[in-house]
Amino acid sequence: HSEYKTTMAKYAYAPLSIDEDRRRRSNHLSSGGGYDNDPNAAGSNEDHLVHERMPLCVGFCVLLAIIYVLSRTGSQDALGQQQQQQPVVTNNNNSNQNNNNNYATGGSIPVSQPASEPVPAPAQSFAKPEQTTSQSGSSYSTTKTTSTGGSSDSSTAKTECNCPDVSNPEELIGSLREKALANSPPHIIECAKAERGESQDACHLPTRDRYAALGQKGATLWMTGCSGAGKTTIATALEDKLVKLYGKHVYRLDGDNLRTGINRDLGFSKYDRAESVRRTGELATLFTDAGVITLVGLISPYQEDRDAVRKRHEEQGLAFYEVFLDVPREELEKRDPKGQYANVAAGKLKHFTCIDDPYEEPPNPEIVLKTHEQELEESVDQLFRRLERDGILFGAPKVSPPGLPNPDGDVVVDLHVPPELKAQRRAEAETLPKVLITDMELNWLQTIGEGWASPLKGFMREGTLLETLHFNSILTDPFNLTGNALRLERQTDFDNFPEYPPASRVSMSVPITLSCTSYTEEAIRGAHSVALVTQMGQTVAILRDPEVYENRKEEIVSRMFGVIDMEHPYIKHIYAG
Numbered sequence: 001h002s003e004y005k006t007t008m009a010k011y012a013y014a015p016l017s018i019d020e021d022r023r024r025r026s027n028h029l030s031s032g033g034g035y036d037n038d039p040n041a042a043g044s045n046e047d048h049l050v051h052e053r054m055p056l057c058v059g060f061c062v063l064l065a066i067i068y069v070l071s072r073t074g075s076q077d078a079l080g081q082q083q084q085q086q087p088v089v090t091n092n093n094n095s096n097q098n099n100n101n102n103y104a105t106g107g108s109i110p111v112s113q114p115a116s117e118p119v120p121a122p123a124q125s126f127a128k129p130e131q132t133t134s135q136s137g138s139s140y141s142t143t144k145t146t147s148t149g150g151s152s153d154s155s156t157a158k159t160e161c162n163c164p165d166v167s168n169p170e171e172l173i174g175s176l177r178e179k180a181l182a183n184s185p186p187h188i189i190e191c192a193k194a195e196r197g198e199s200q201d202a203c204h205l206p207t208r209d210r211y212a213a214l215g216q217k218g219a220t221l222w223m224t225g226c227s228g229a230g231k232t233t234i235a236t237a238l239e240d241k242l243v244k245l246y247g248k249h250v251y252r253l254d255g256d257n258l259r260t261g262i263n264r265d266l267g268f269s270k271y272d273r274a275e276s277v278r279r280t281g282e283l284a285t286l287f288t289d290a291g292v293i294t295l296v297g298l299i300s301p302y303q304e305d306r307d308a309v310r311k312r313h314e315e316q317g318l319a320f321y322e323v324f325l326d327v328p329r330e331e332l333e334k335r336d337p338k339g340q341y342a343n344v345a346a347g348k349l350k351h352f353t354c355i356d357d358p359y360e361e362p363p364n365p366e367i368v369l370k371t372h373e374q375e376l377e378e379s380v381d382q383l384f385r386r387l388e389r390d391g392i393l394f395g396a397p398k399v400s401p402p403g404l405p406n407p408d409g410d411v412v413v414d415l416h417v418p419p420e421l422k423a424q425r426r427a428e429a430e431t432l433p434k435v436l437i438t439d440m441e442l443n444w445l446q447t448i449g450e451g452w453a454s455p456l457k458g459f460m461r462e463g464t465l466l467e468t469l470h471f472n473s474i475l476t477d478p479f480n481l482t483g484n485a486l487r488l489e490r491q492t493d494f495d496n497f498p499e500y501p502p503a504s505r506v507s508m509s510v511p512i513t514l515s516c517t518s519y520t521e522e523a524i525r526g527a528h529s530v531a532l533v534t535q536m537g538q539t540v541a542i543l544r545d546p547e548v549y550e551n552r553k554e555e556i557v558s559r560m561f562g563v564i565d566m567e568h569p570y571i572k573h574i575y576a577g
Helices: 002-011 018-030 039-080 169-182 207-214 231-246 270-289 303-315 329-335 340-345 376-389 419-429 439-449 462-471 518-524 553-561 569-575
Strands: 219-224 250-254 293-297 319-325 367-369 434-436 473-476 504-507 529-533 539-544
Touching (some): 169 270, 219 270, 219 303, 231 250, 231 376, 250 270, 270 293, 303 319, 367 376, 434 518, 439 539, 462 473, 462 553, 553 569
Parallel strands (some): 219 293, 250 293, 319 367, 434 529
Antiparallel strands (some): 473 504
């Protein structure tokens, strides 16, 4: 029973602390007990000592290992910077050699490979160390080291330190960022169909479909110029006009909303300005690809940085306009909305762009605004007209000449038979059933064939006629966004309407139909194509997939004219059909 209790105390409960264990042994010795005459008790004491000192020994070994690894790391760091084929020399224990790199904690560095072979060096820390020397006499390892190559003679040679200048942190960080961007790994592309630097339409929604659905195209207007030239003022006014009056998606990027977020870690050094332009350019590229008219207002003084942004847009087929606000310095100093030019003149502000920091004027901007010679509305109108002329304010591709709007339905309709196919079409028409047309219907045929009734490519089917009579317009889907691209060419089916109707509506207030007699209806029933013949017997067209339906004379007349008057020539023509 006593042994059972001892076993439970040893394995069931937490072990006694070192202090309690010591207190127990101390009480035992003070009460006259001892281990000299008790072998079992002596062995128990040794076990206690081992358990007590083992954690301390392990911790001490771990500490020594850490110190060794750190010393070796410092040595390799220093050795990696001495890539010259000359012997290294004995360290001078009495001197403090200063540099801007890390320093080793040991007094010497073993050399394990020839100096001509590159030595991999770990990442460097550019914190500037204090100029102190340890008790072992070690100094900065990048200036003097100890050779272990086995030679009995040692010679002294100084090696130049190729260390970055940490006295200017912004320049240092900018230089490192520049190198990192230059050595960036290949882009990771989710879709194997797209290659590096090319359009991502293969991976995402095609740009054409996105623009057509939004009813506008994306474009970047990059406004550059000195402070006070009016970049923000003009961009704000243009954004207000496009959004409120035309319902366009527009967003403005400038220092006010960039430096409080994505660019808040950047200053005004050359490196930071370049990085600010790069980041803003990438944002503008994404916005423009998303179909947003993006207005960027940045001084962006260096042409190289602006050209890089232009290249990113051109690589993806996106519209980019460099807008130069050309304002004389005297006018800028007169305006001085933020009081910055006054501070420059008073010597309170240094390195101000366009004054004591350079600004490189764009040599070939798309748009030049001389805001000191024109009113705000004139500048905004100049930008608006350029966007309208280039078709940016419309989602469909520009198919008409500059300055002219796209035809209705955003498609060019030209049904003339090419010269090389005329003989073939005439021979085909001779084999087809004939439909006689009047002079009025011949005029409508010419209207359709030359594209004046776009998007119609033939006489109206029954469904299209009803849309025209009741809504004075028809629905179209020229880019097949909803799967209704051929709805005007398909047979009317009132029992099966599409799940998603087309979103585009085109004005169409006059019905354009072709009437025929019951005799002609019987002659062409079941035919896939018919030939249209004038009263002079001339074959002028081939009509594919004809649809024959009831001639809604009364409905057409009442909807169009609101009255039935048989003396009206066109009403008389309709009833004669």
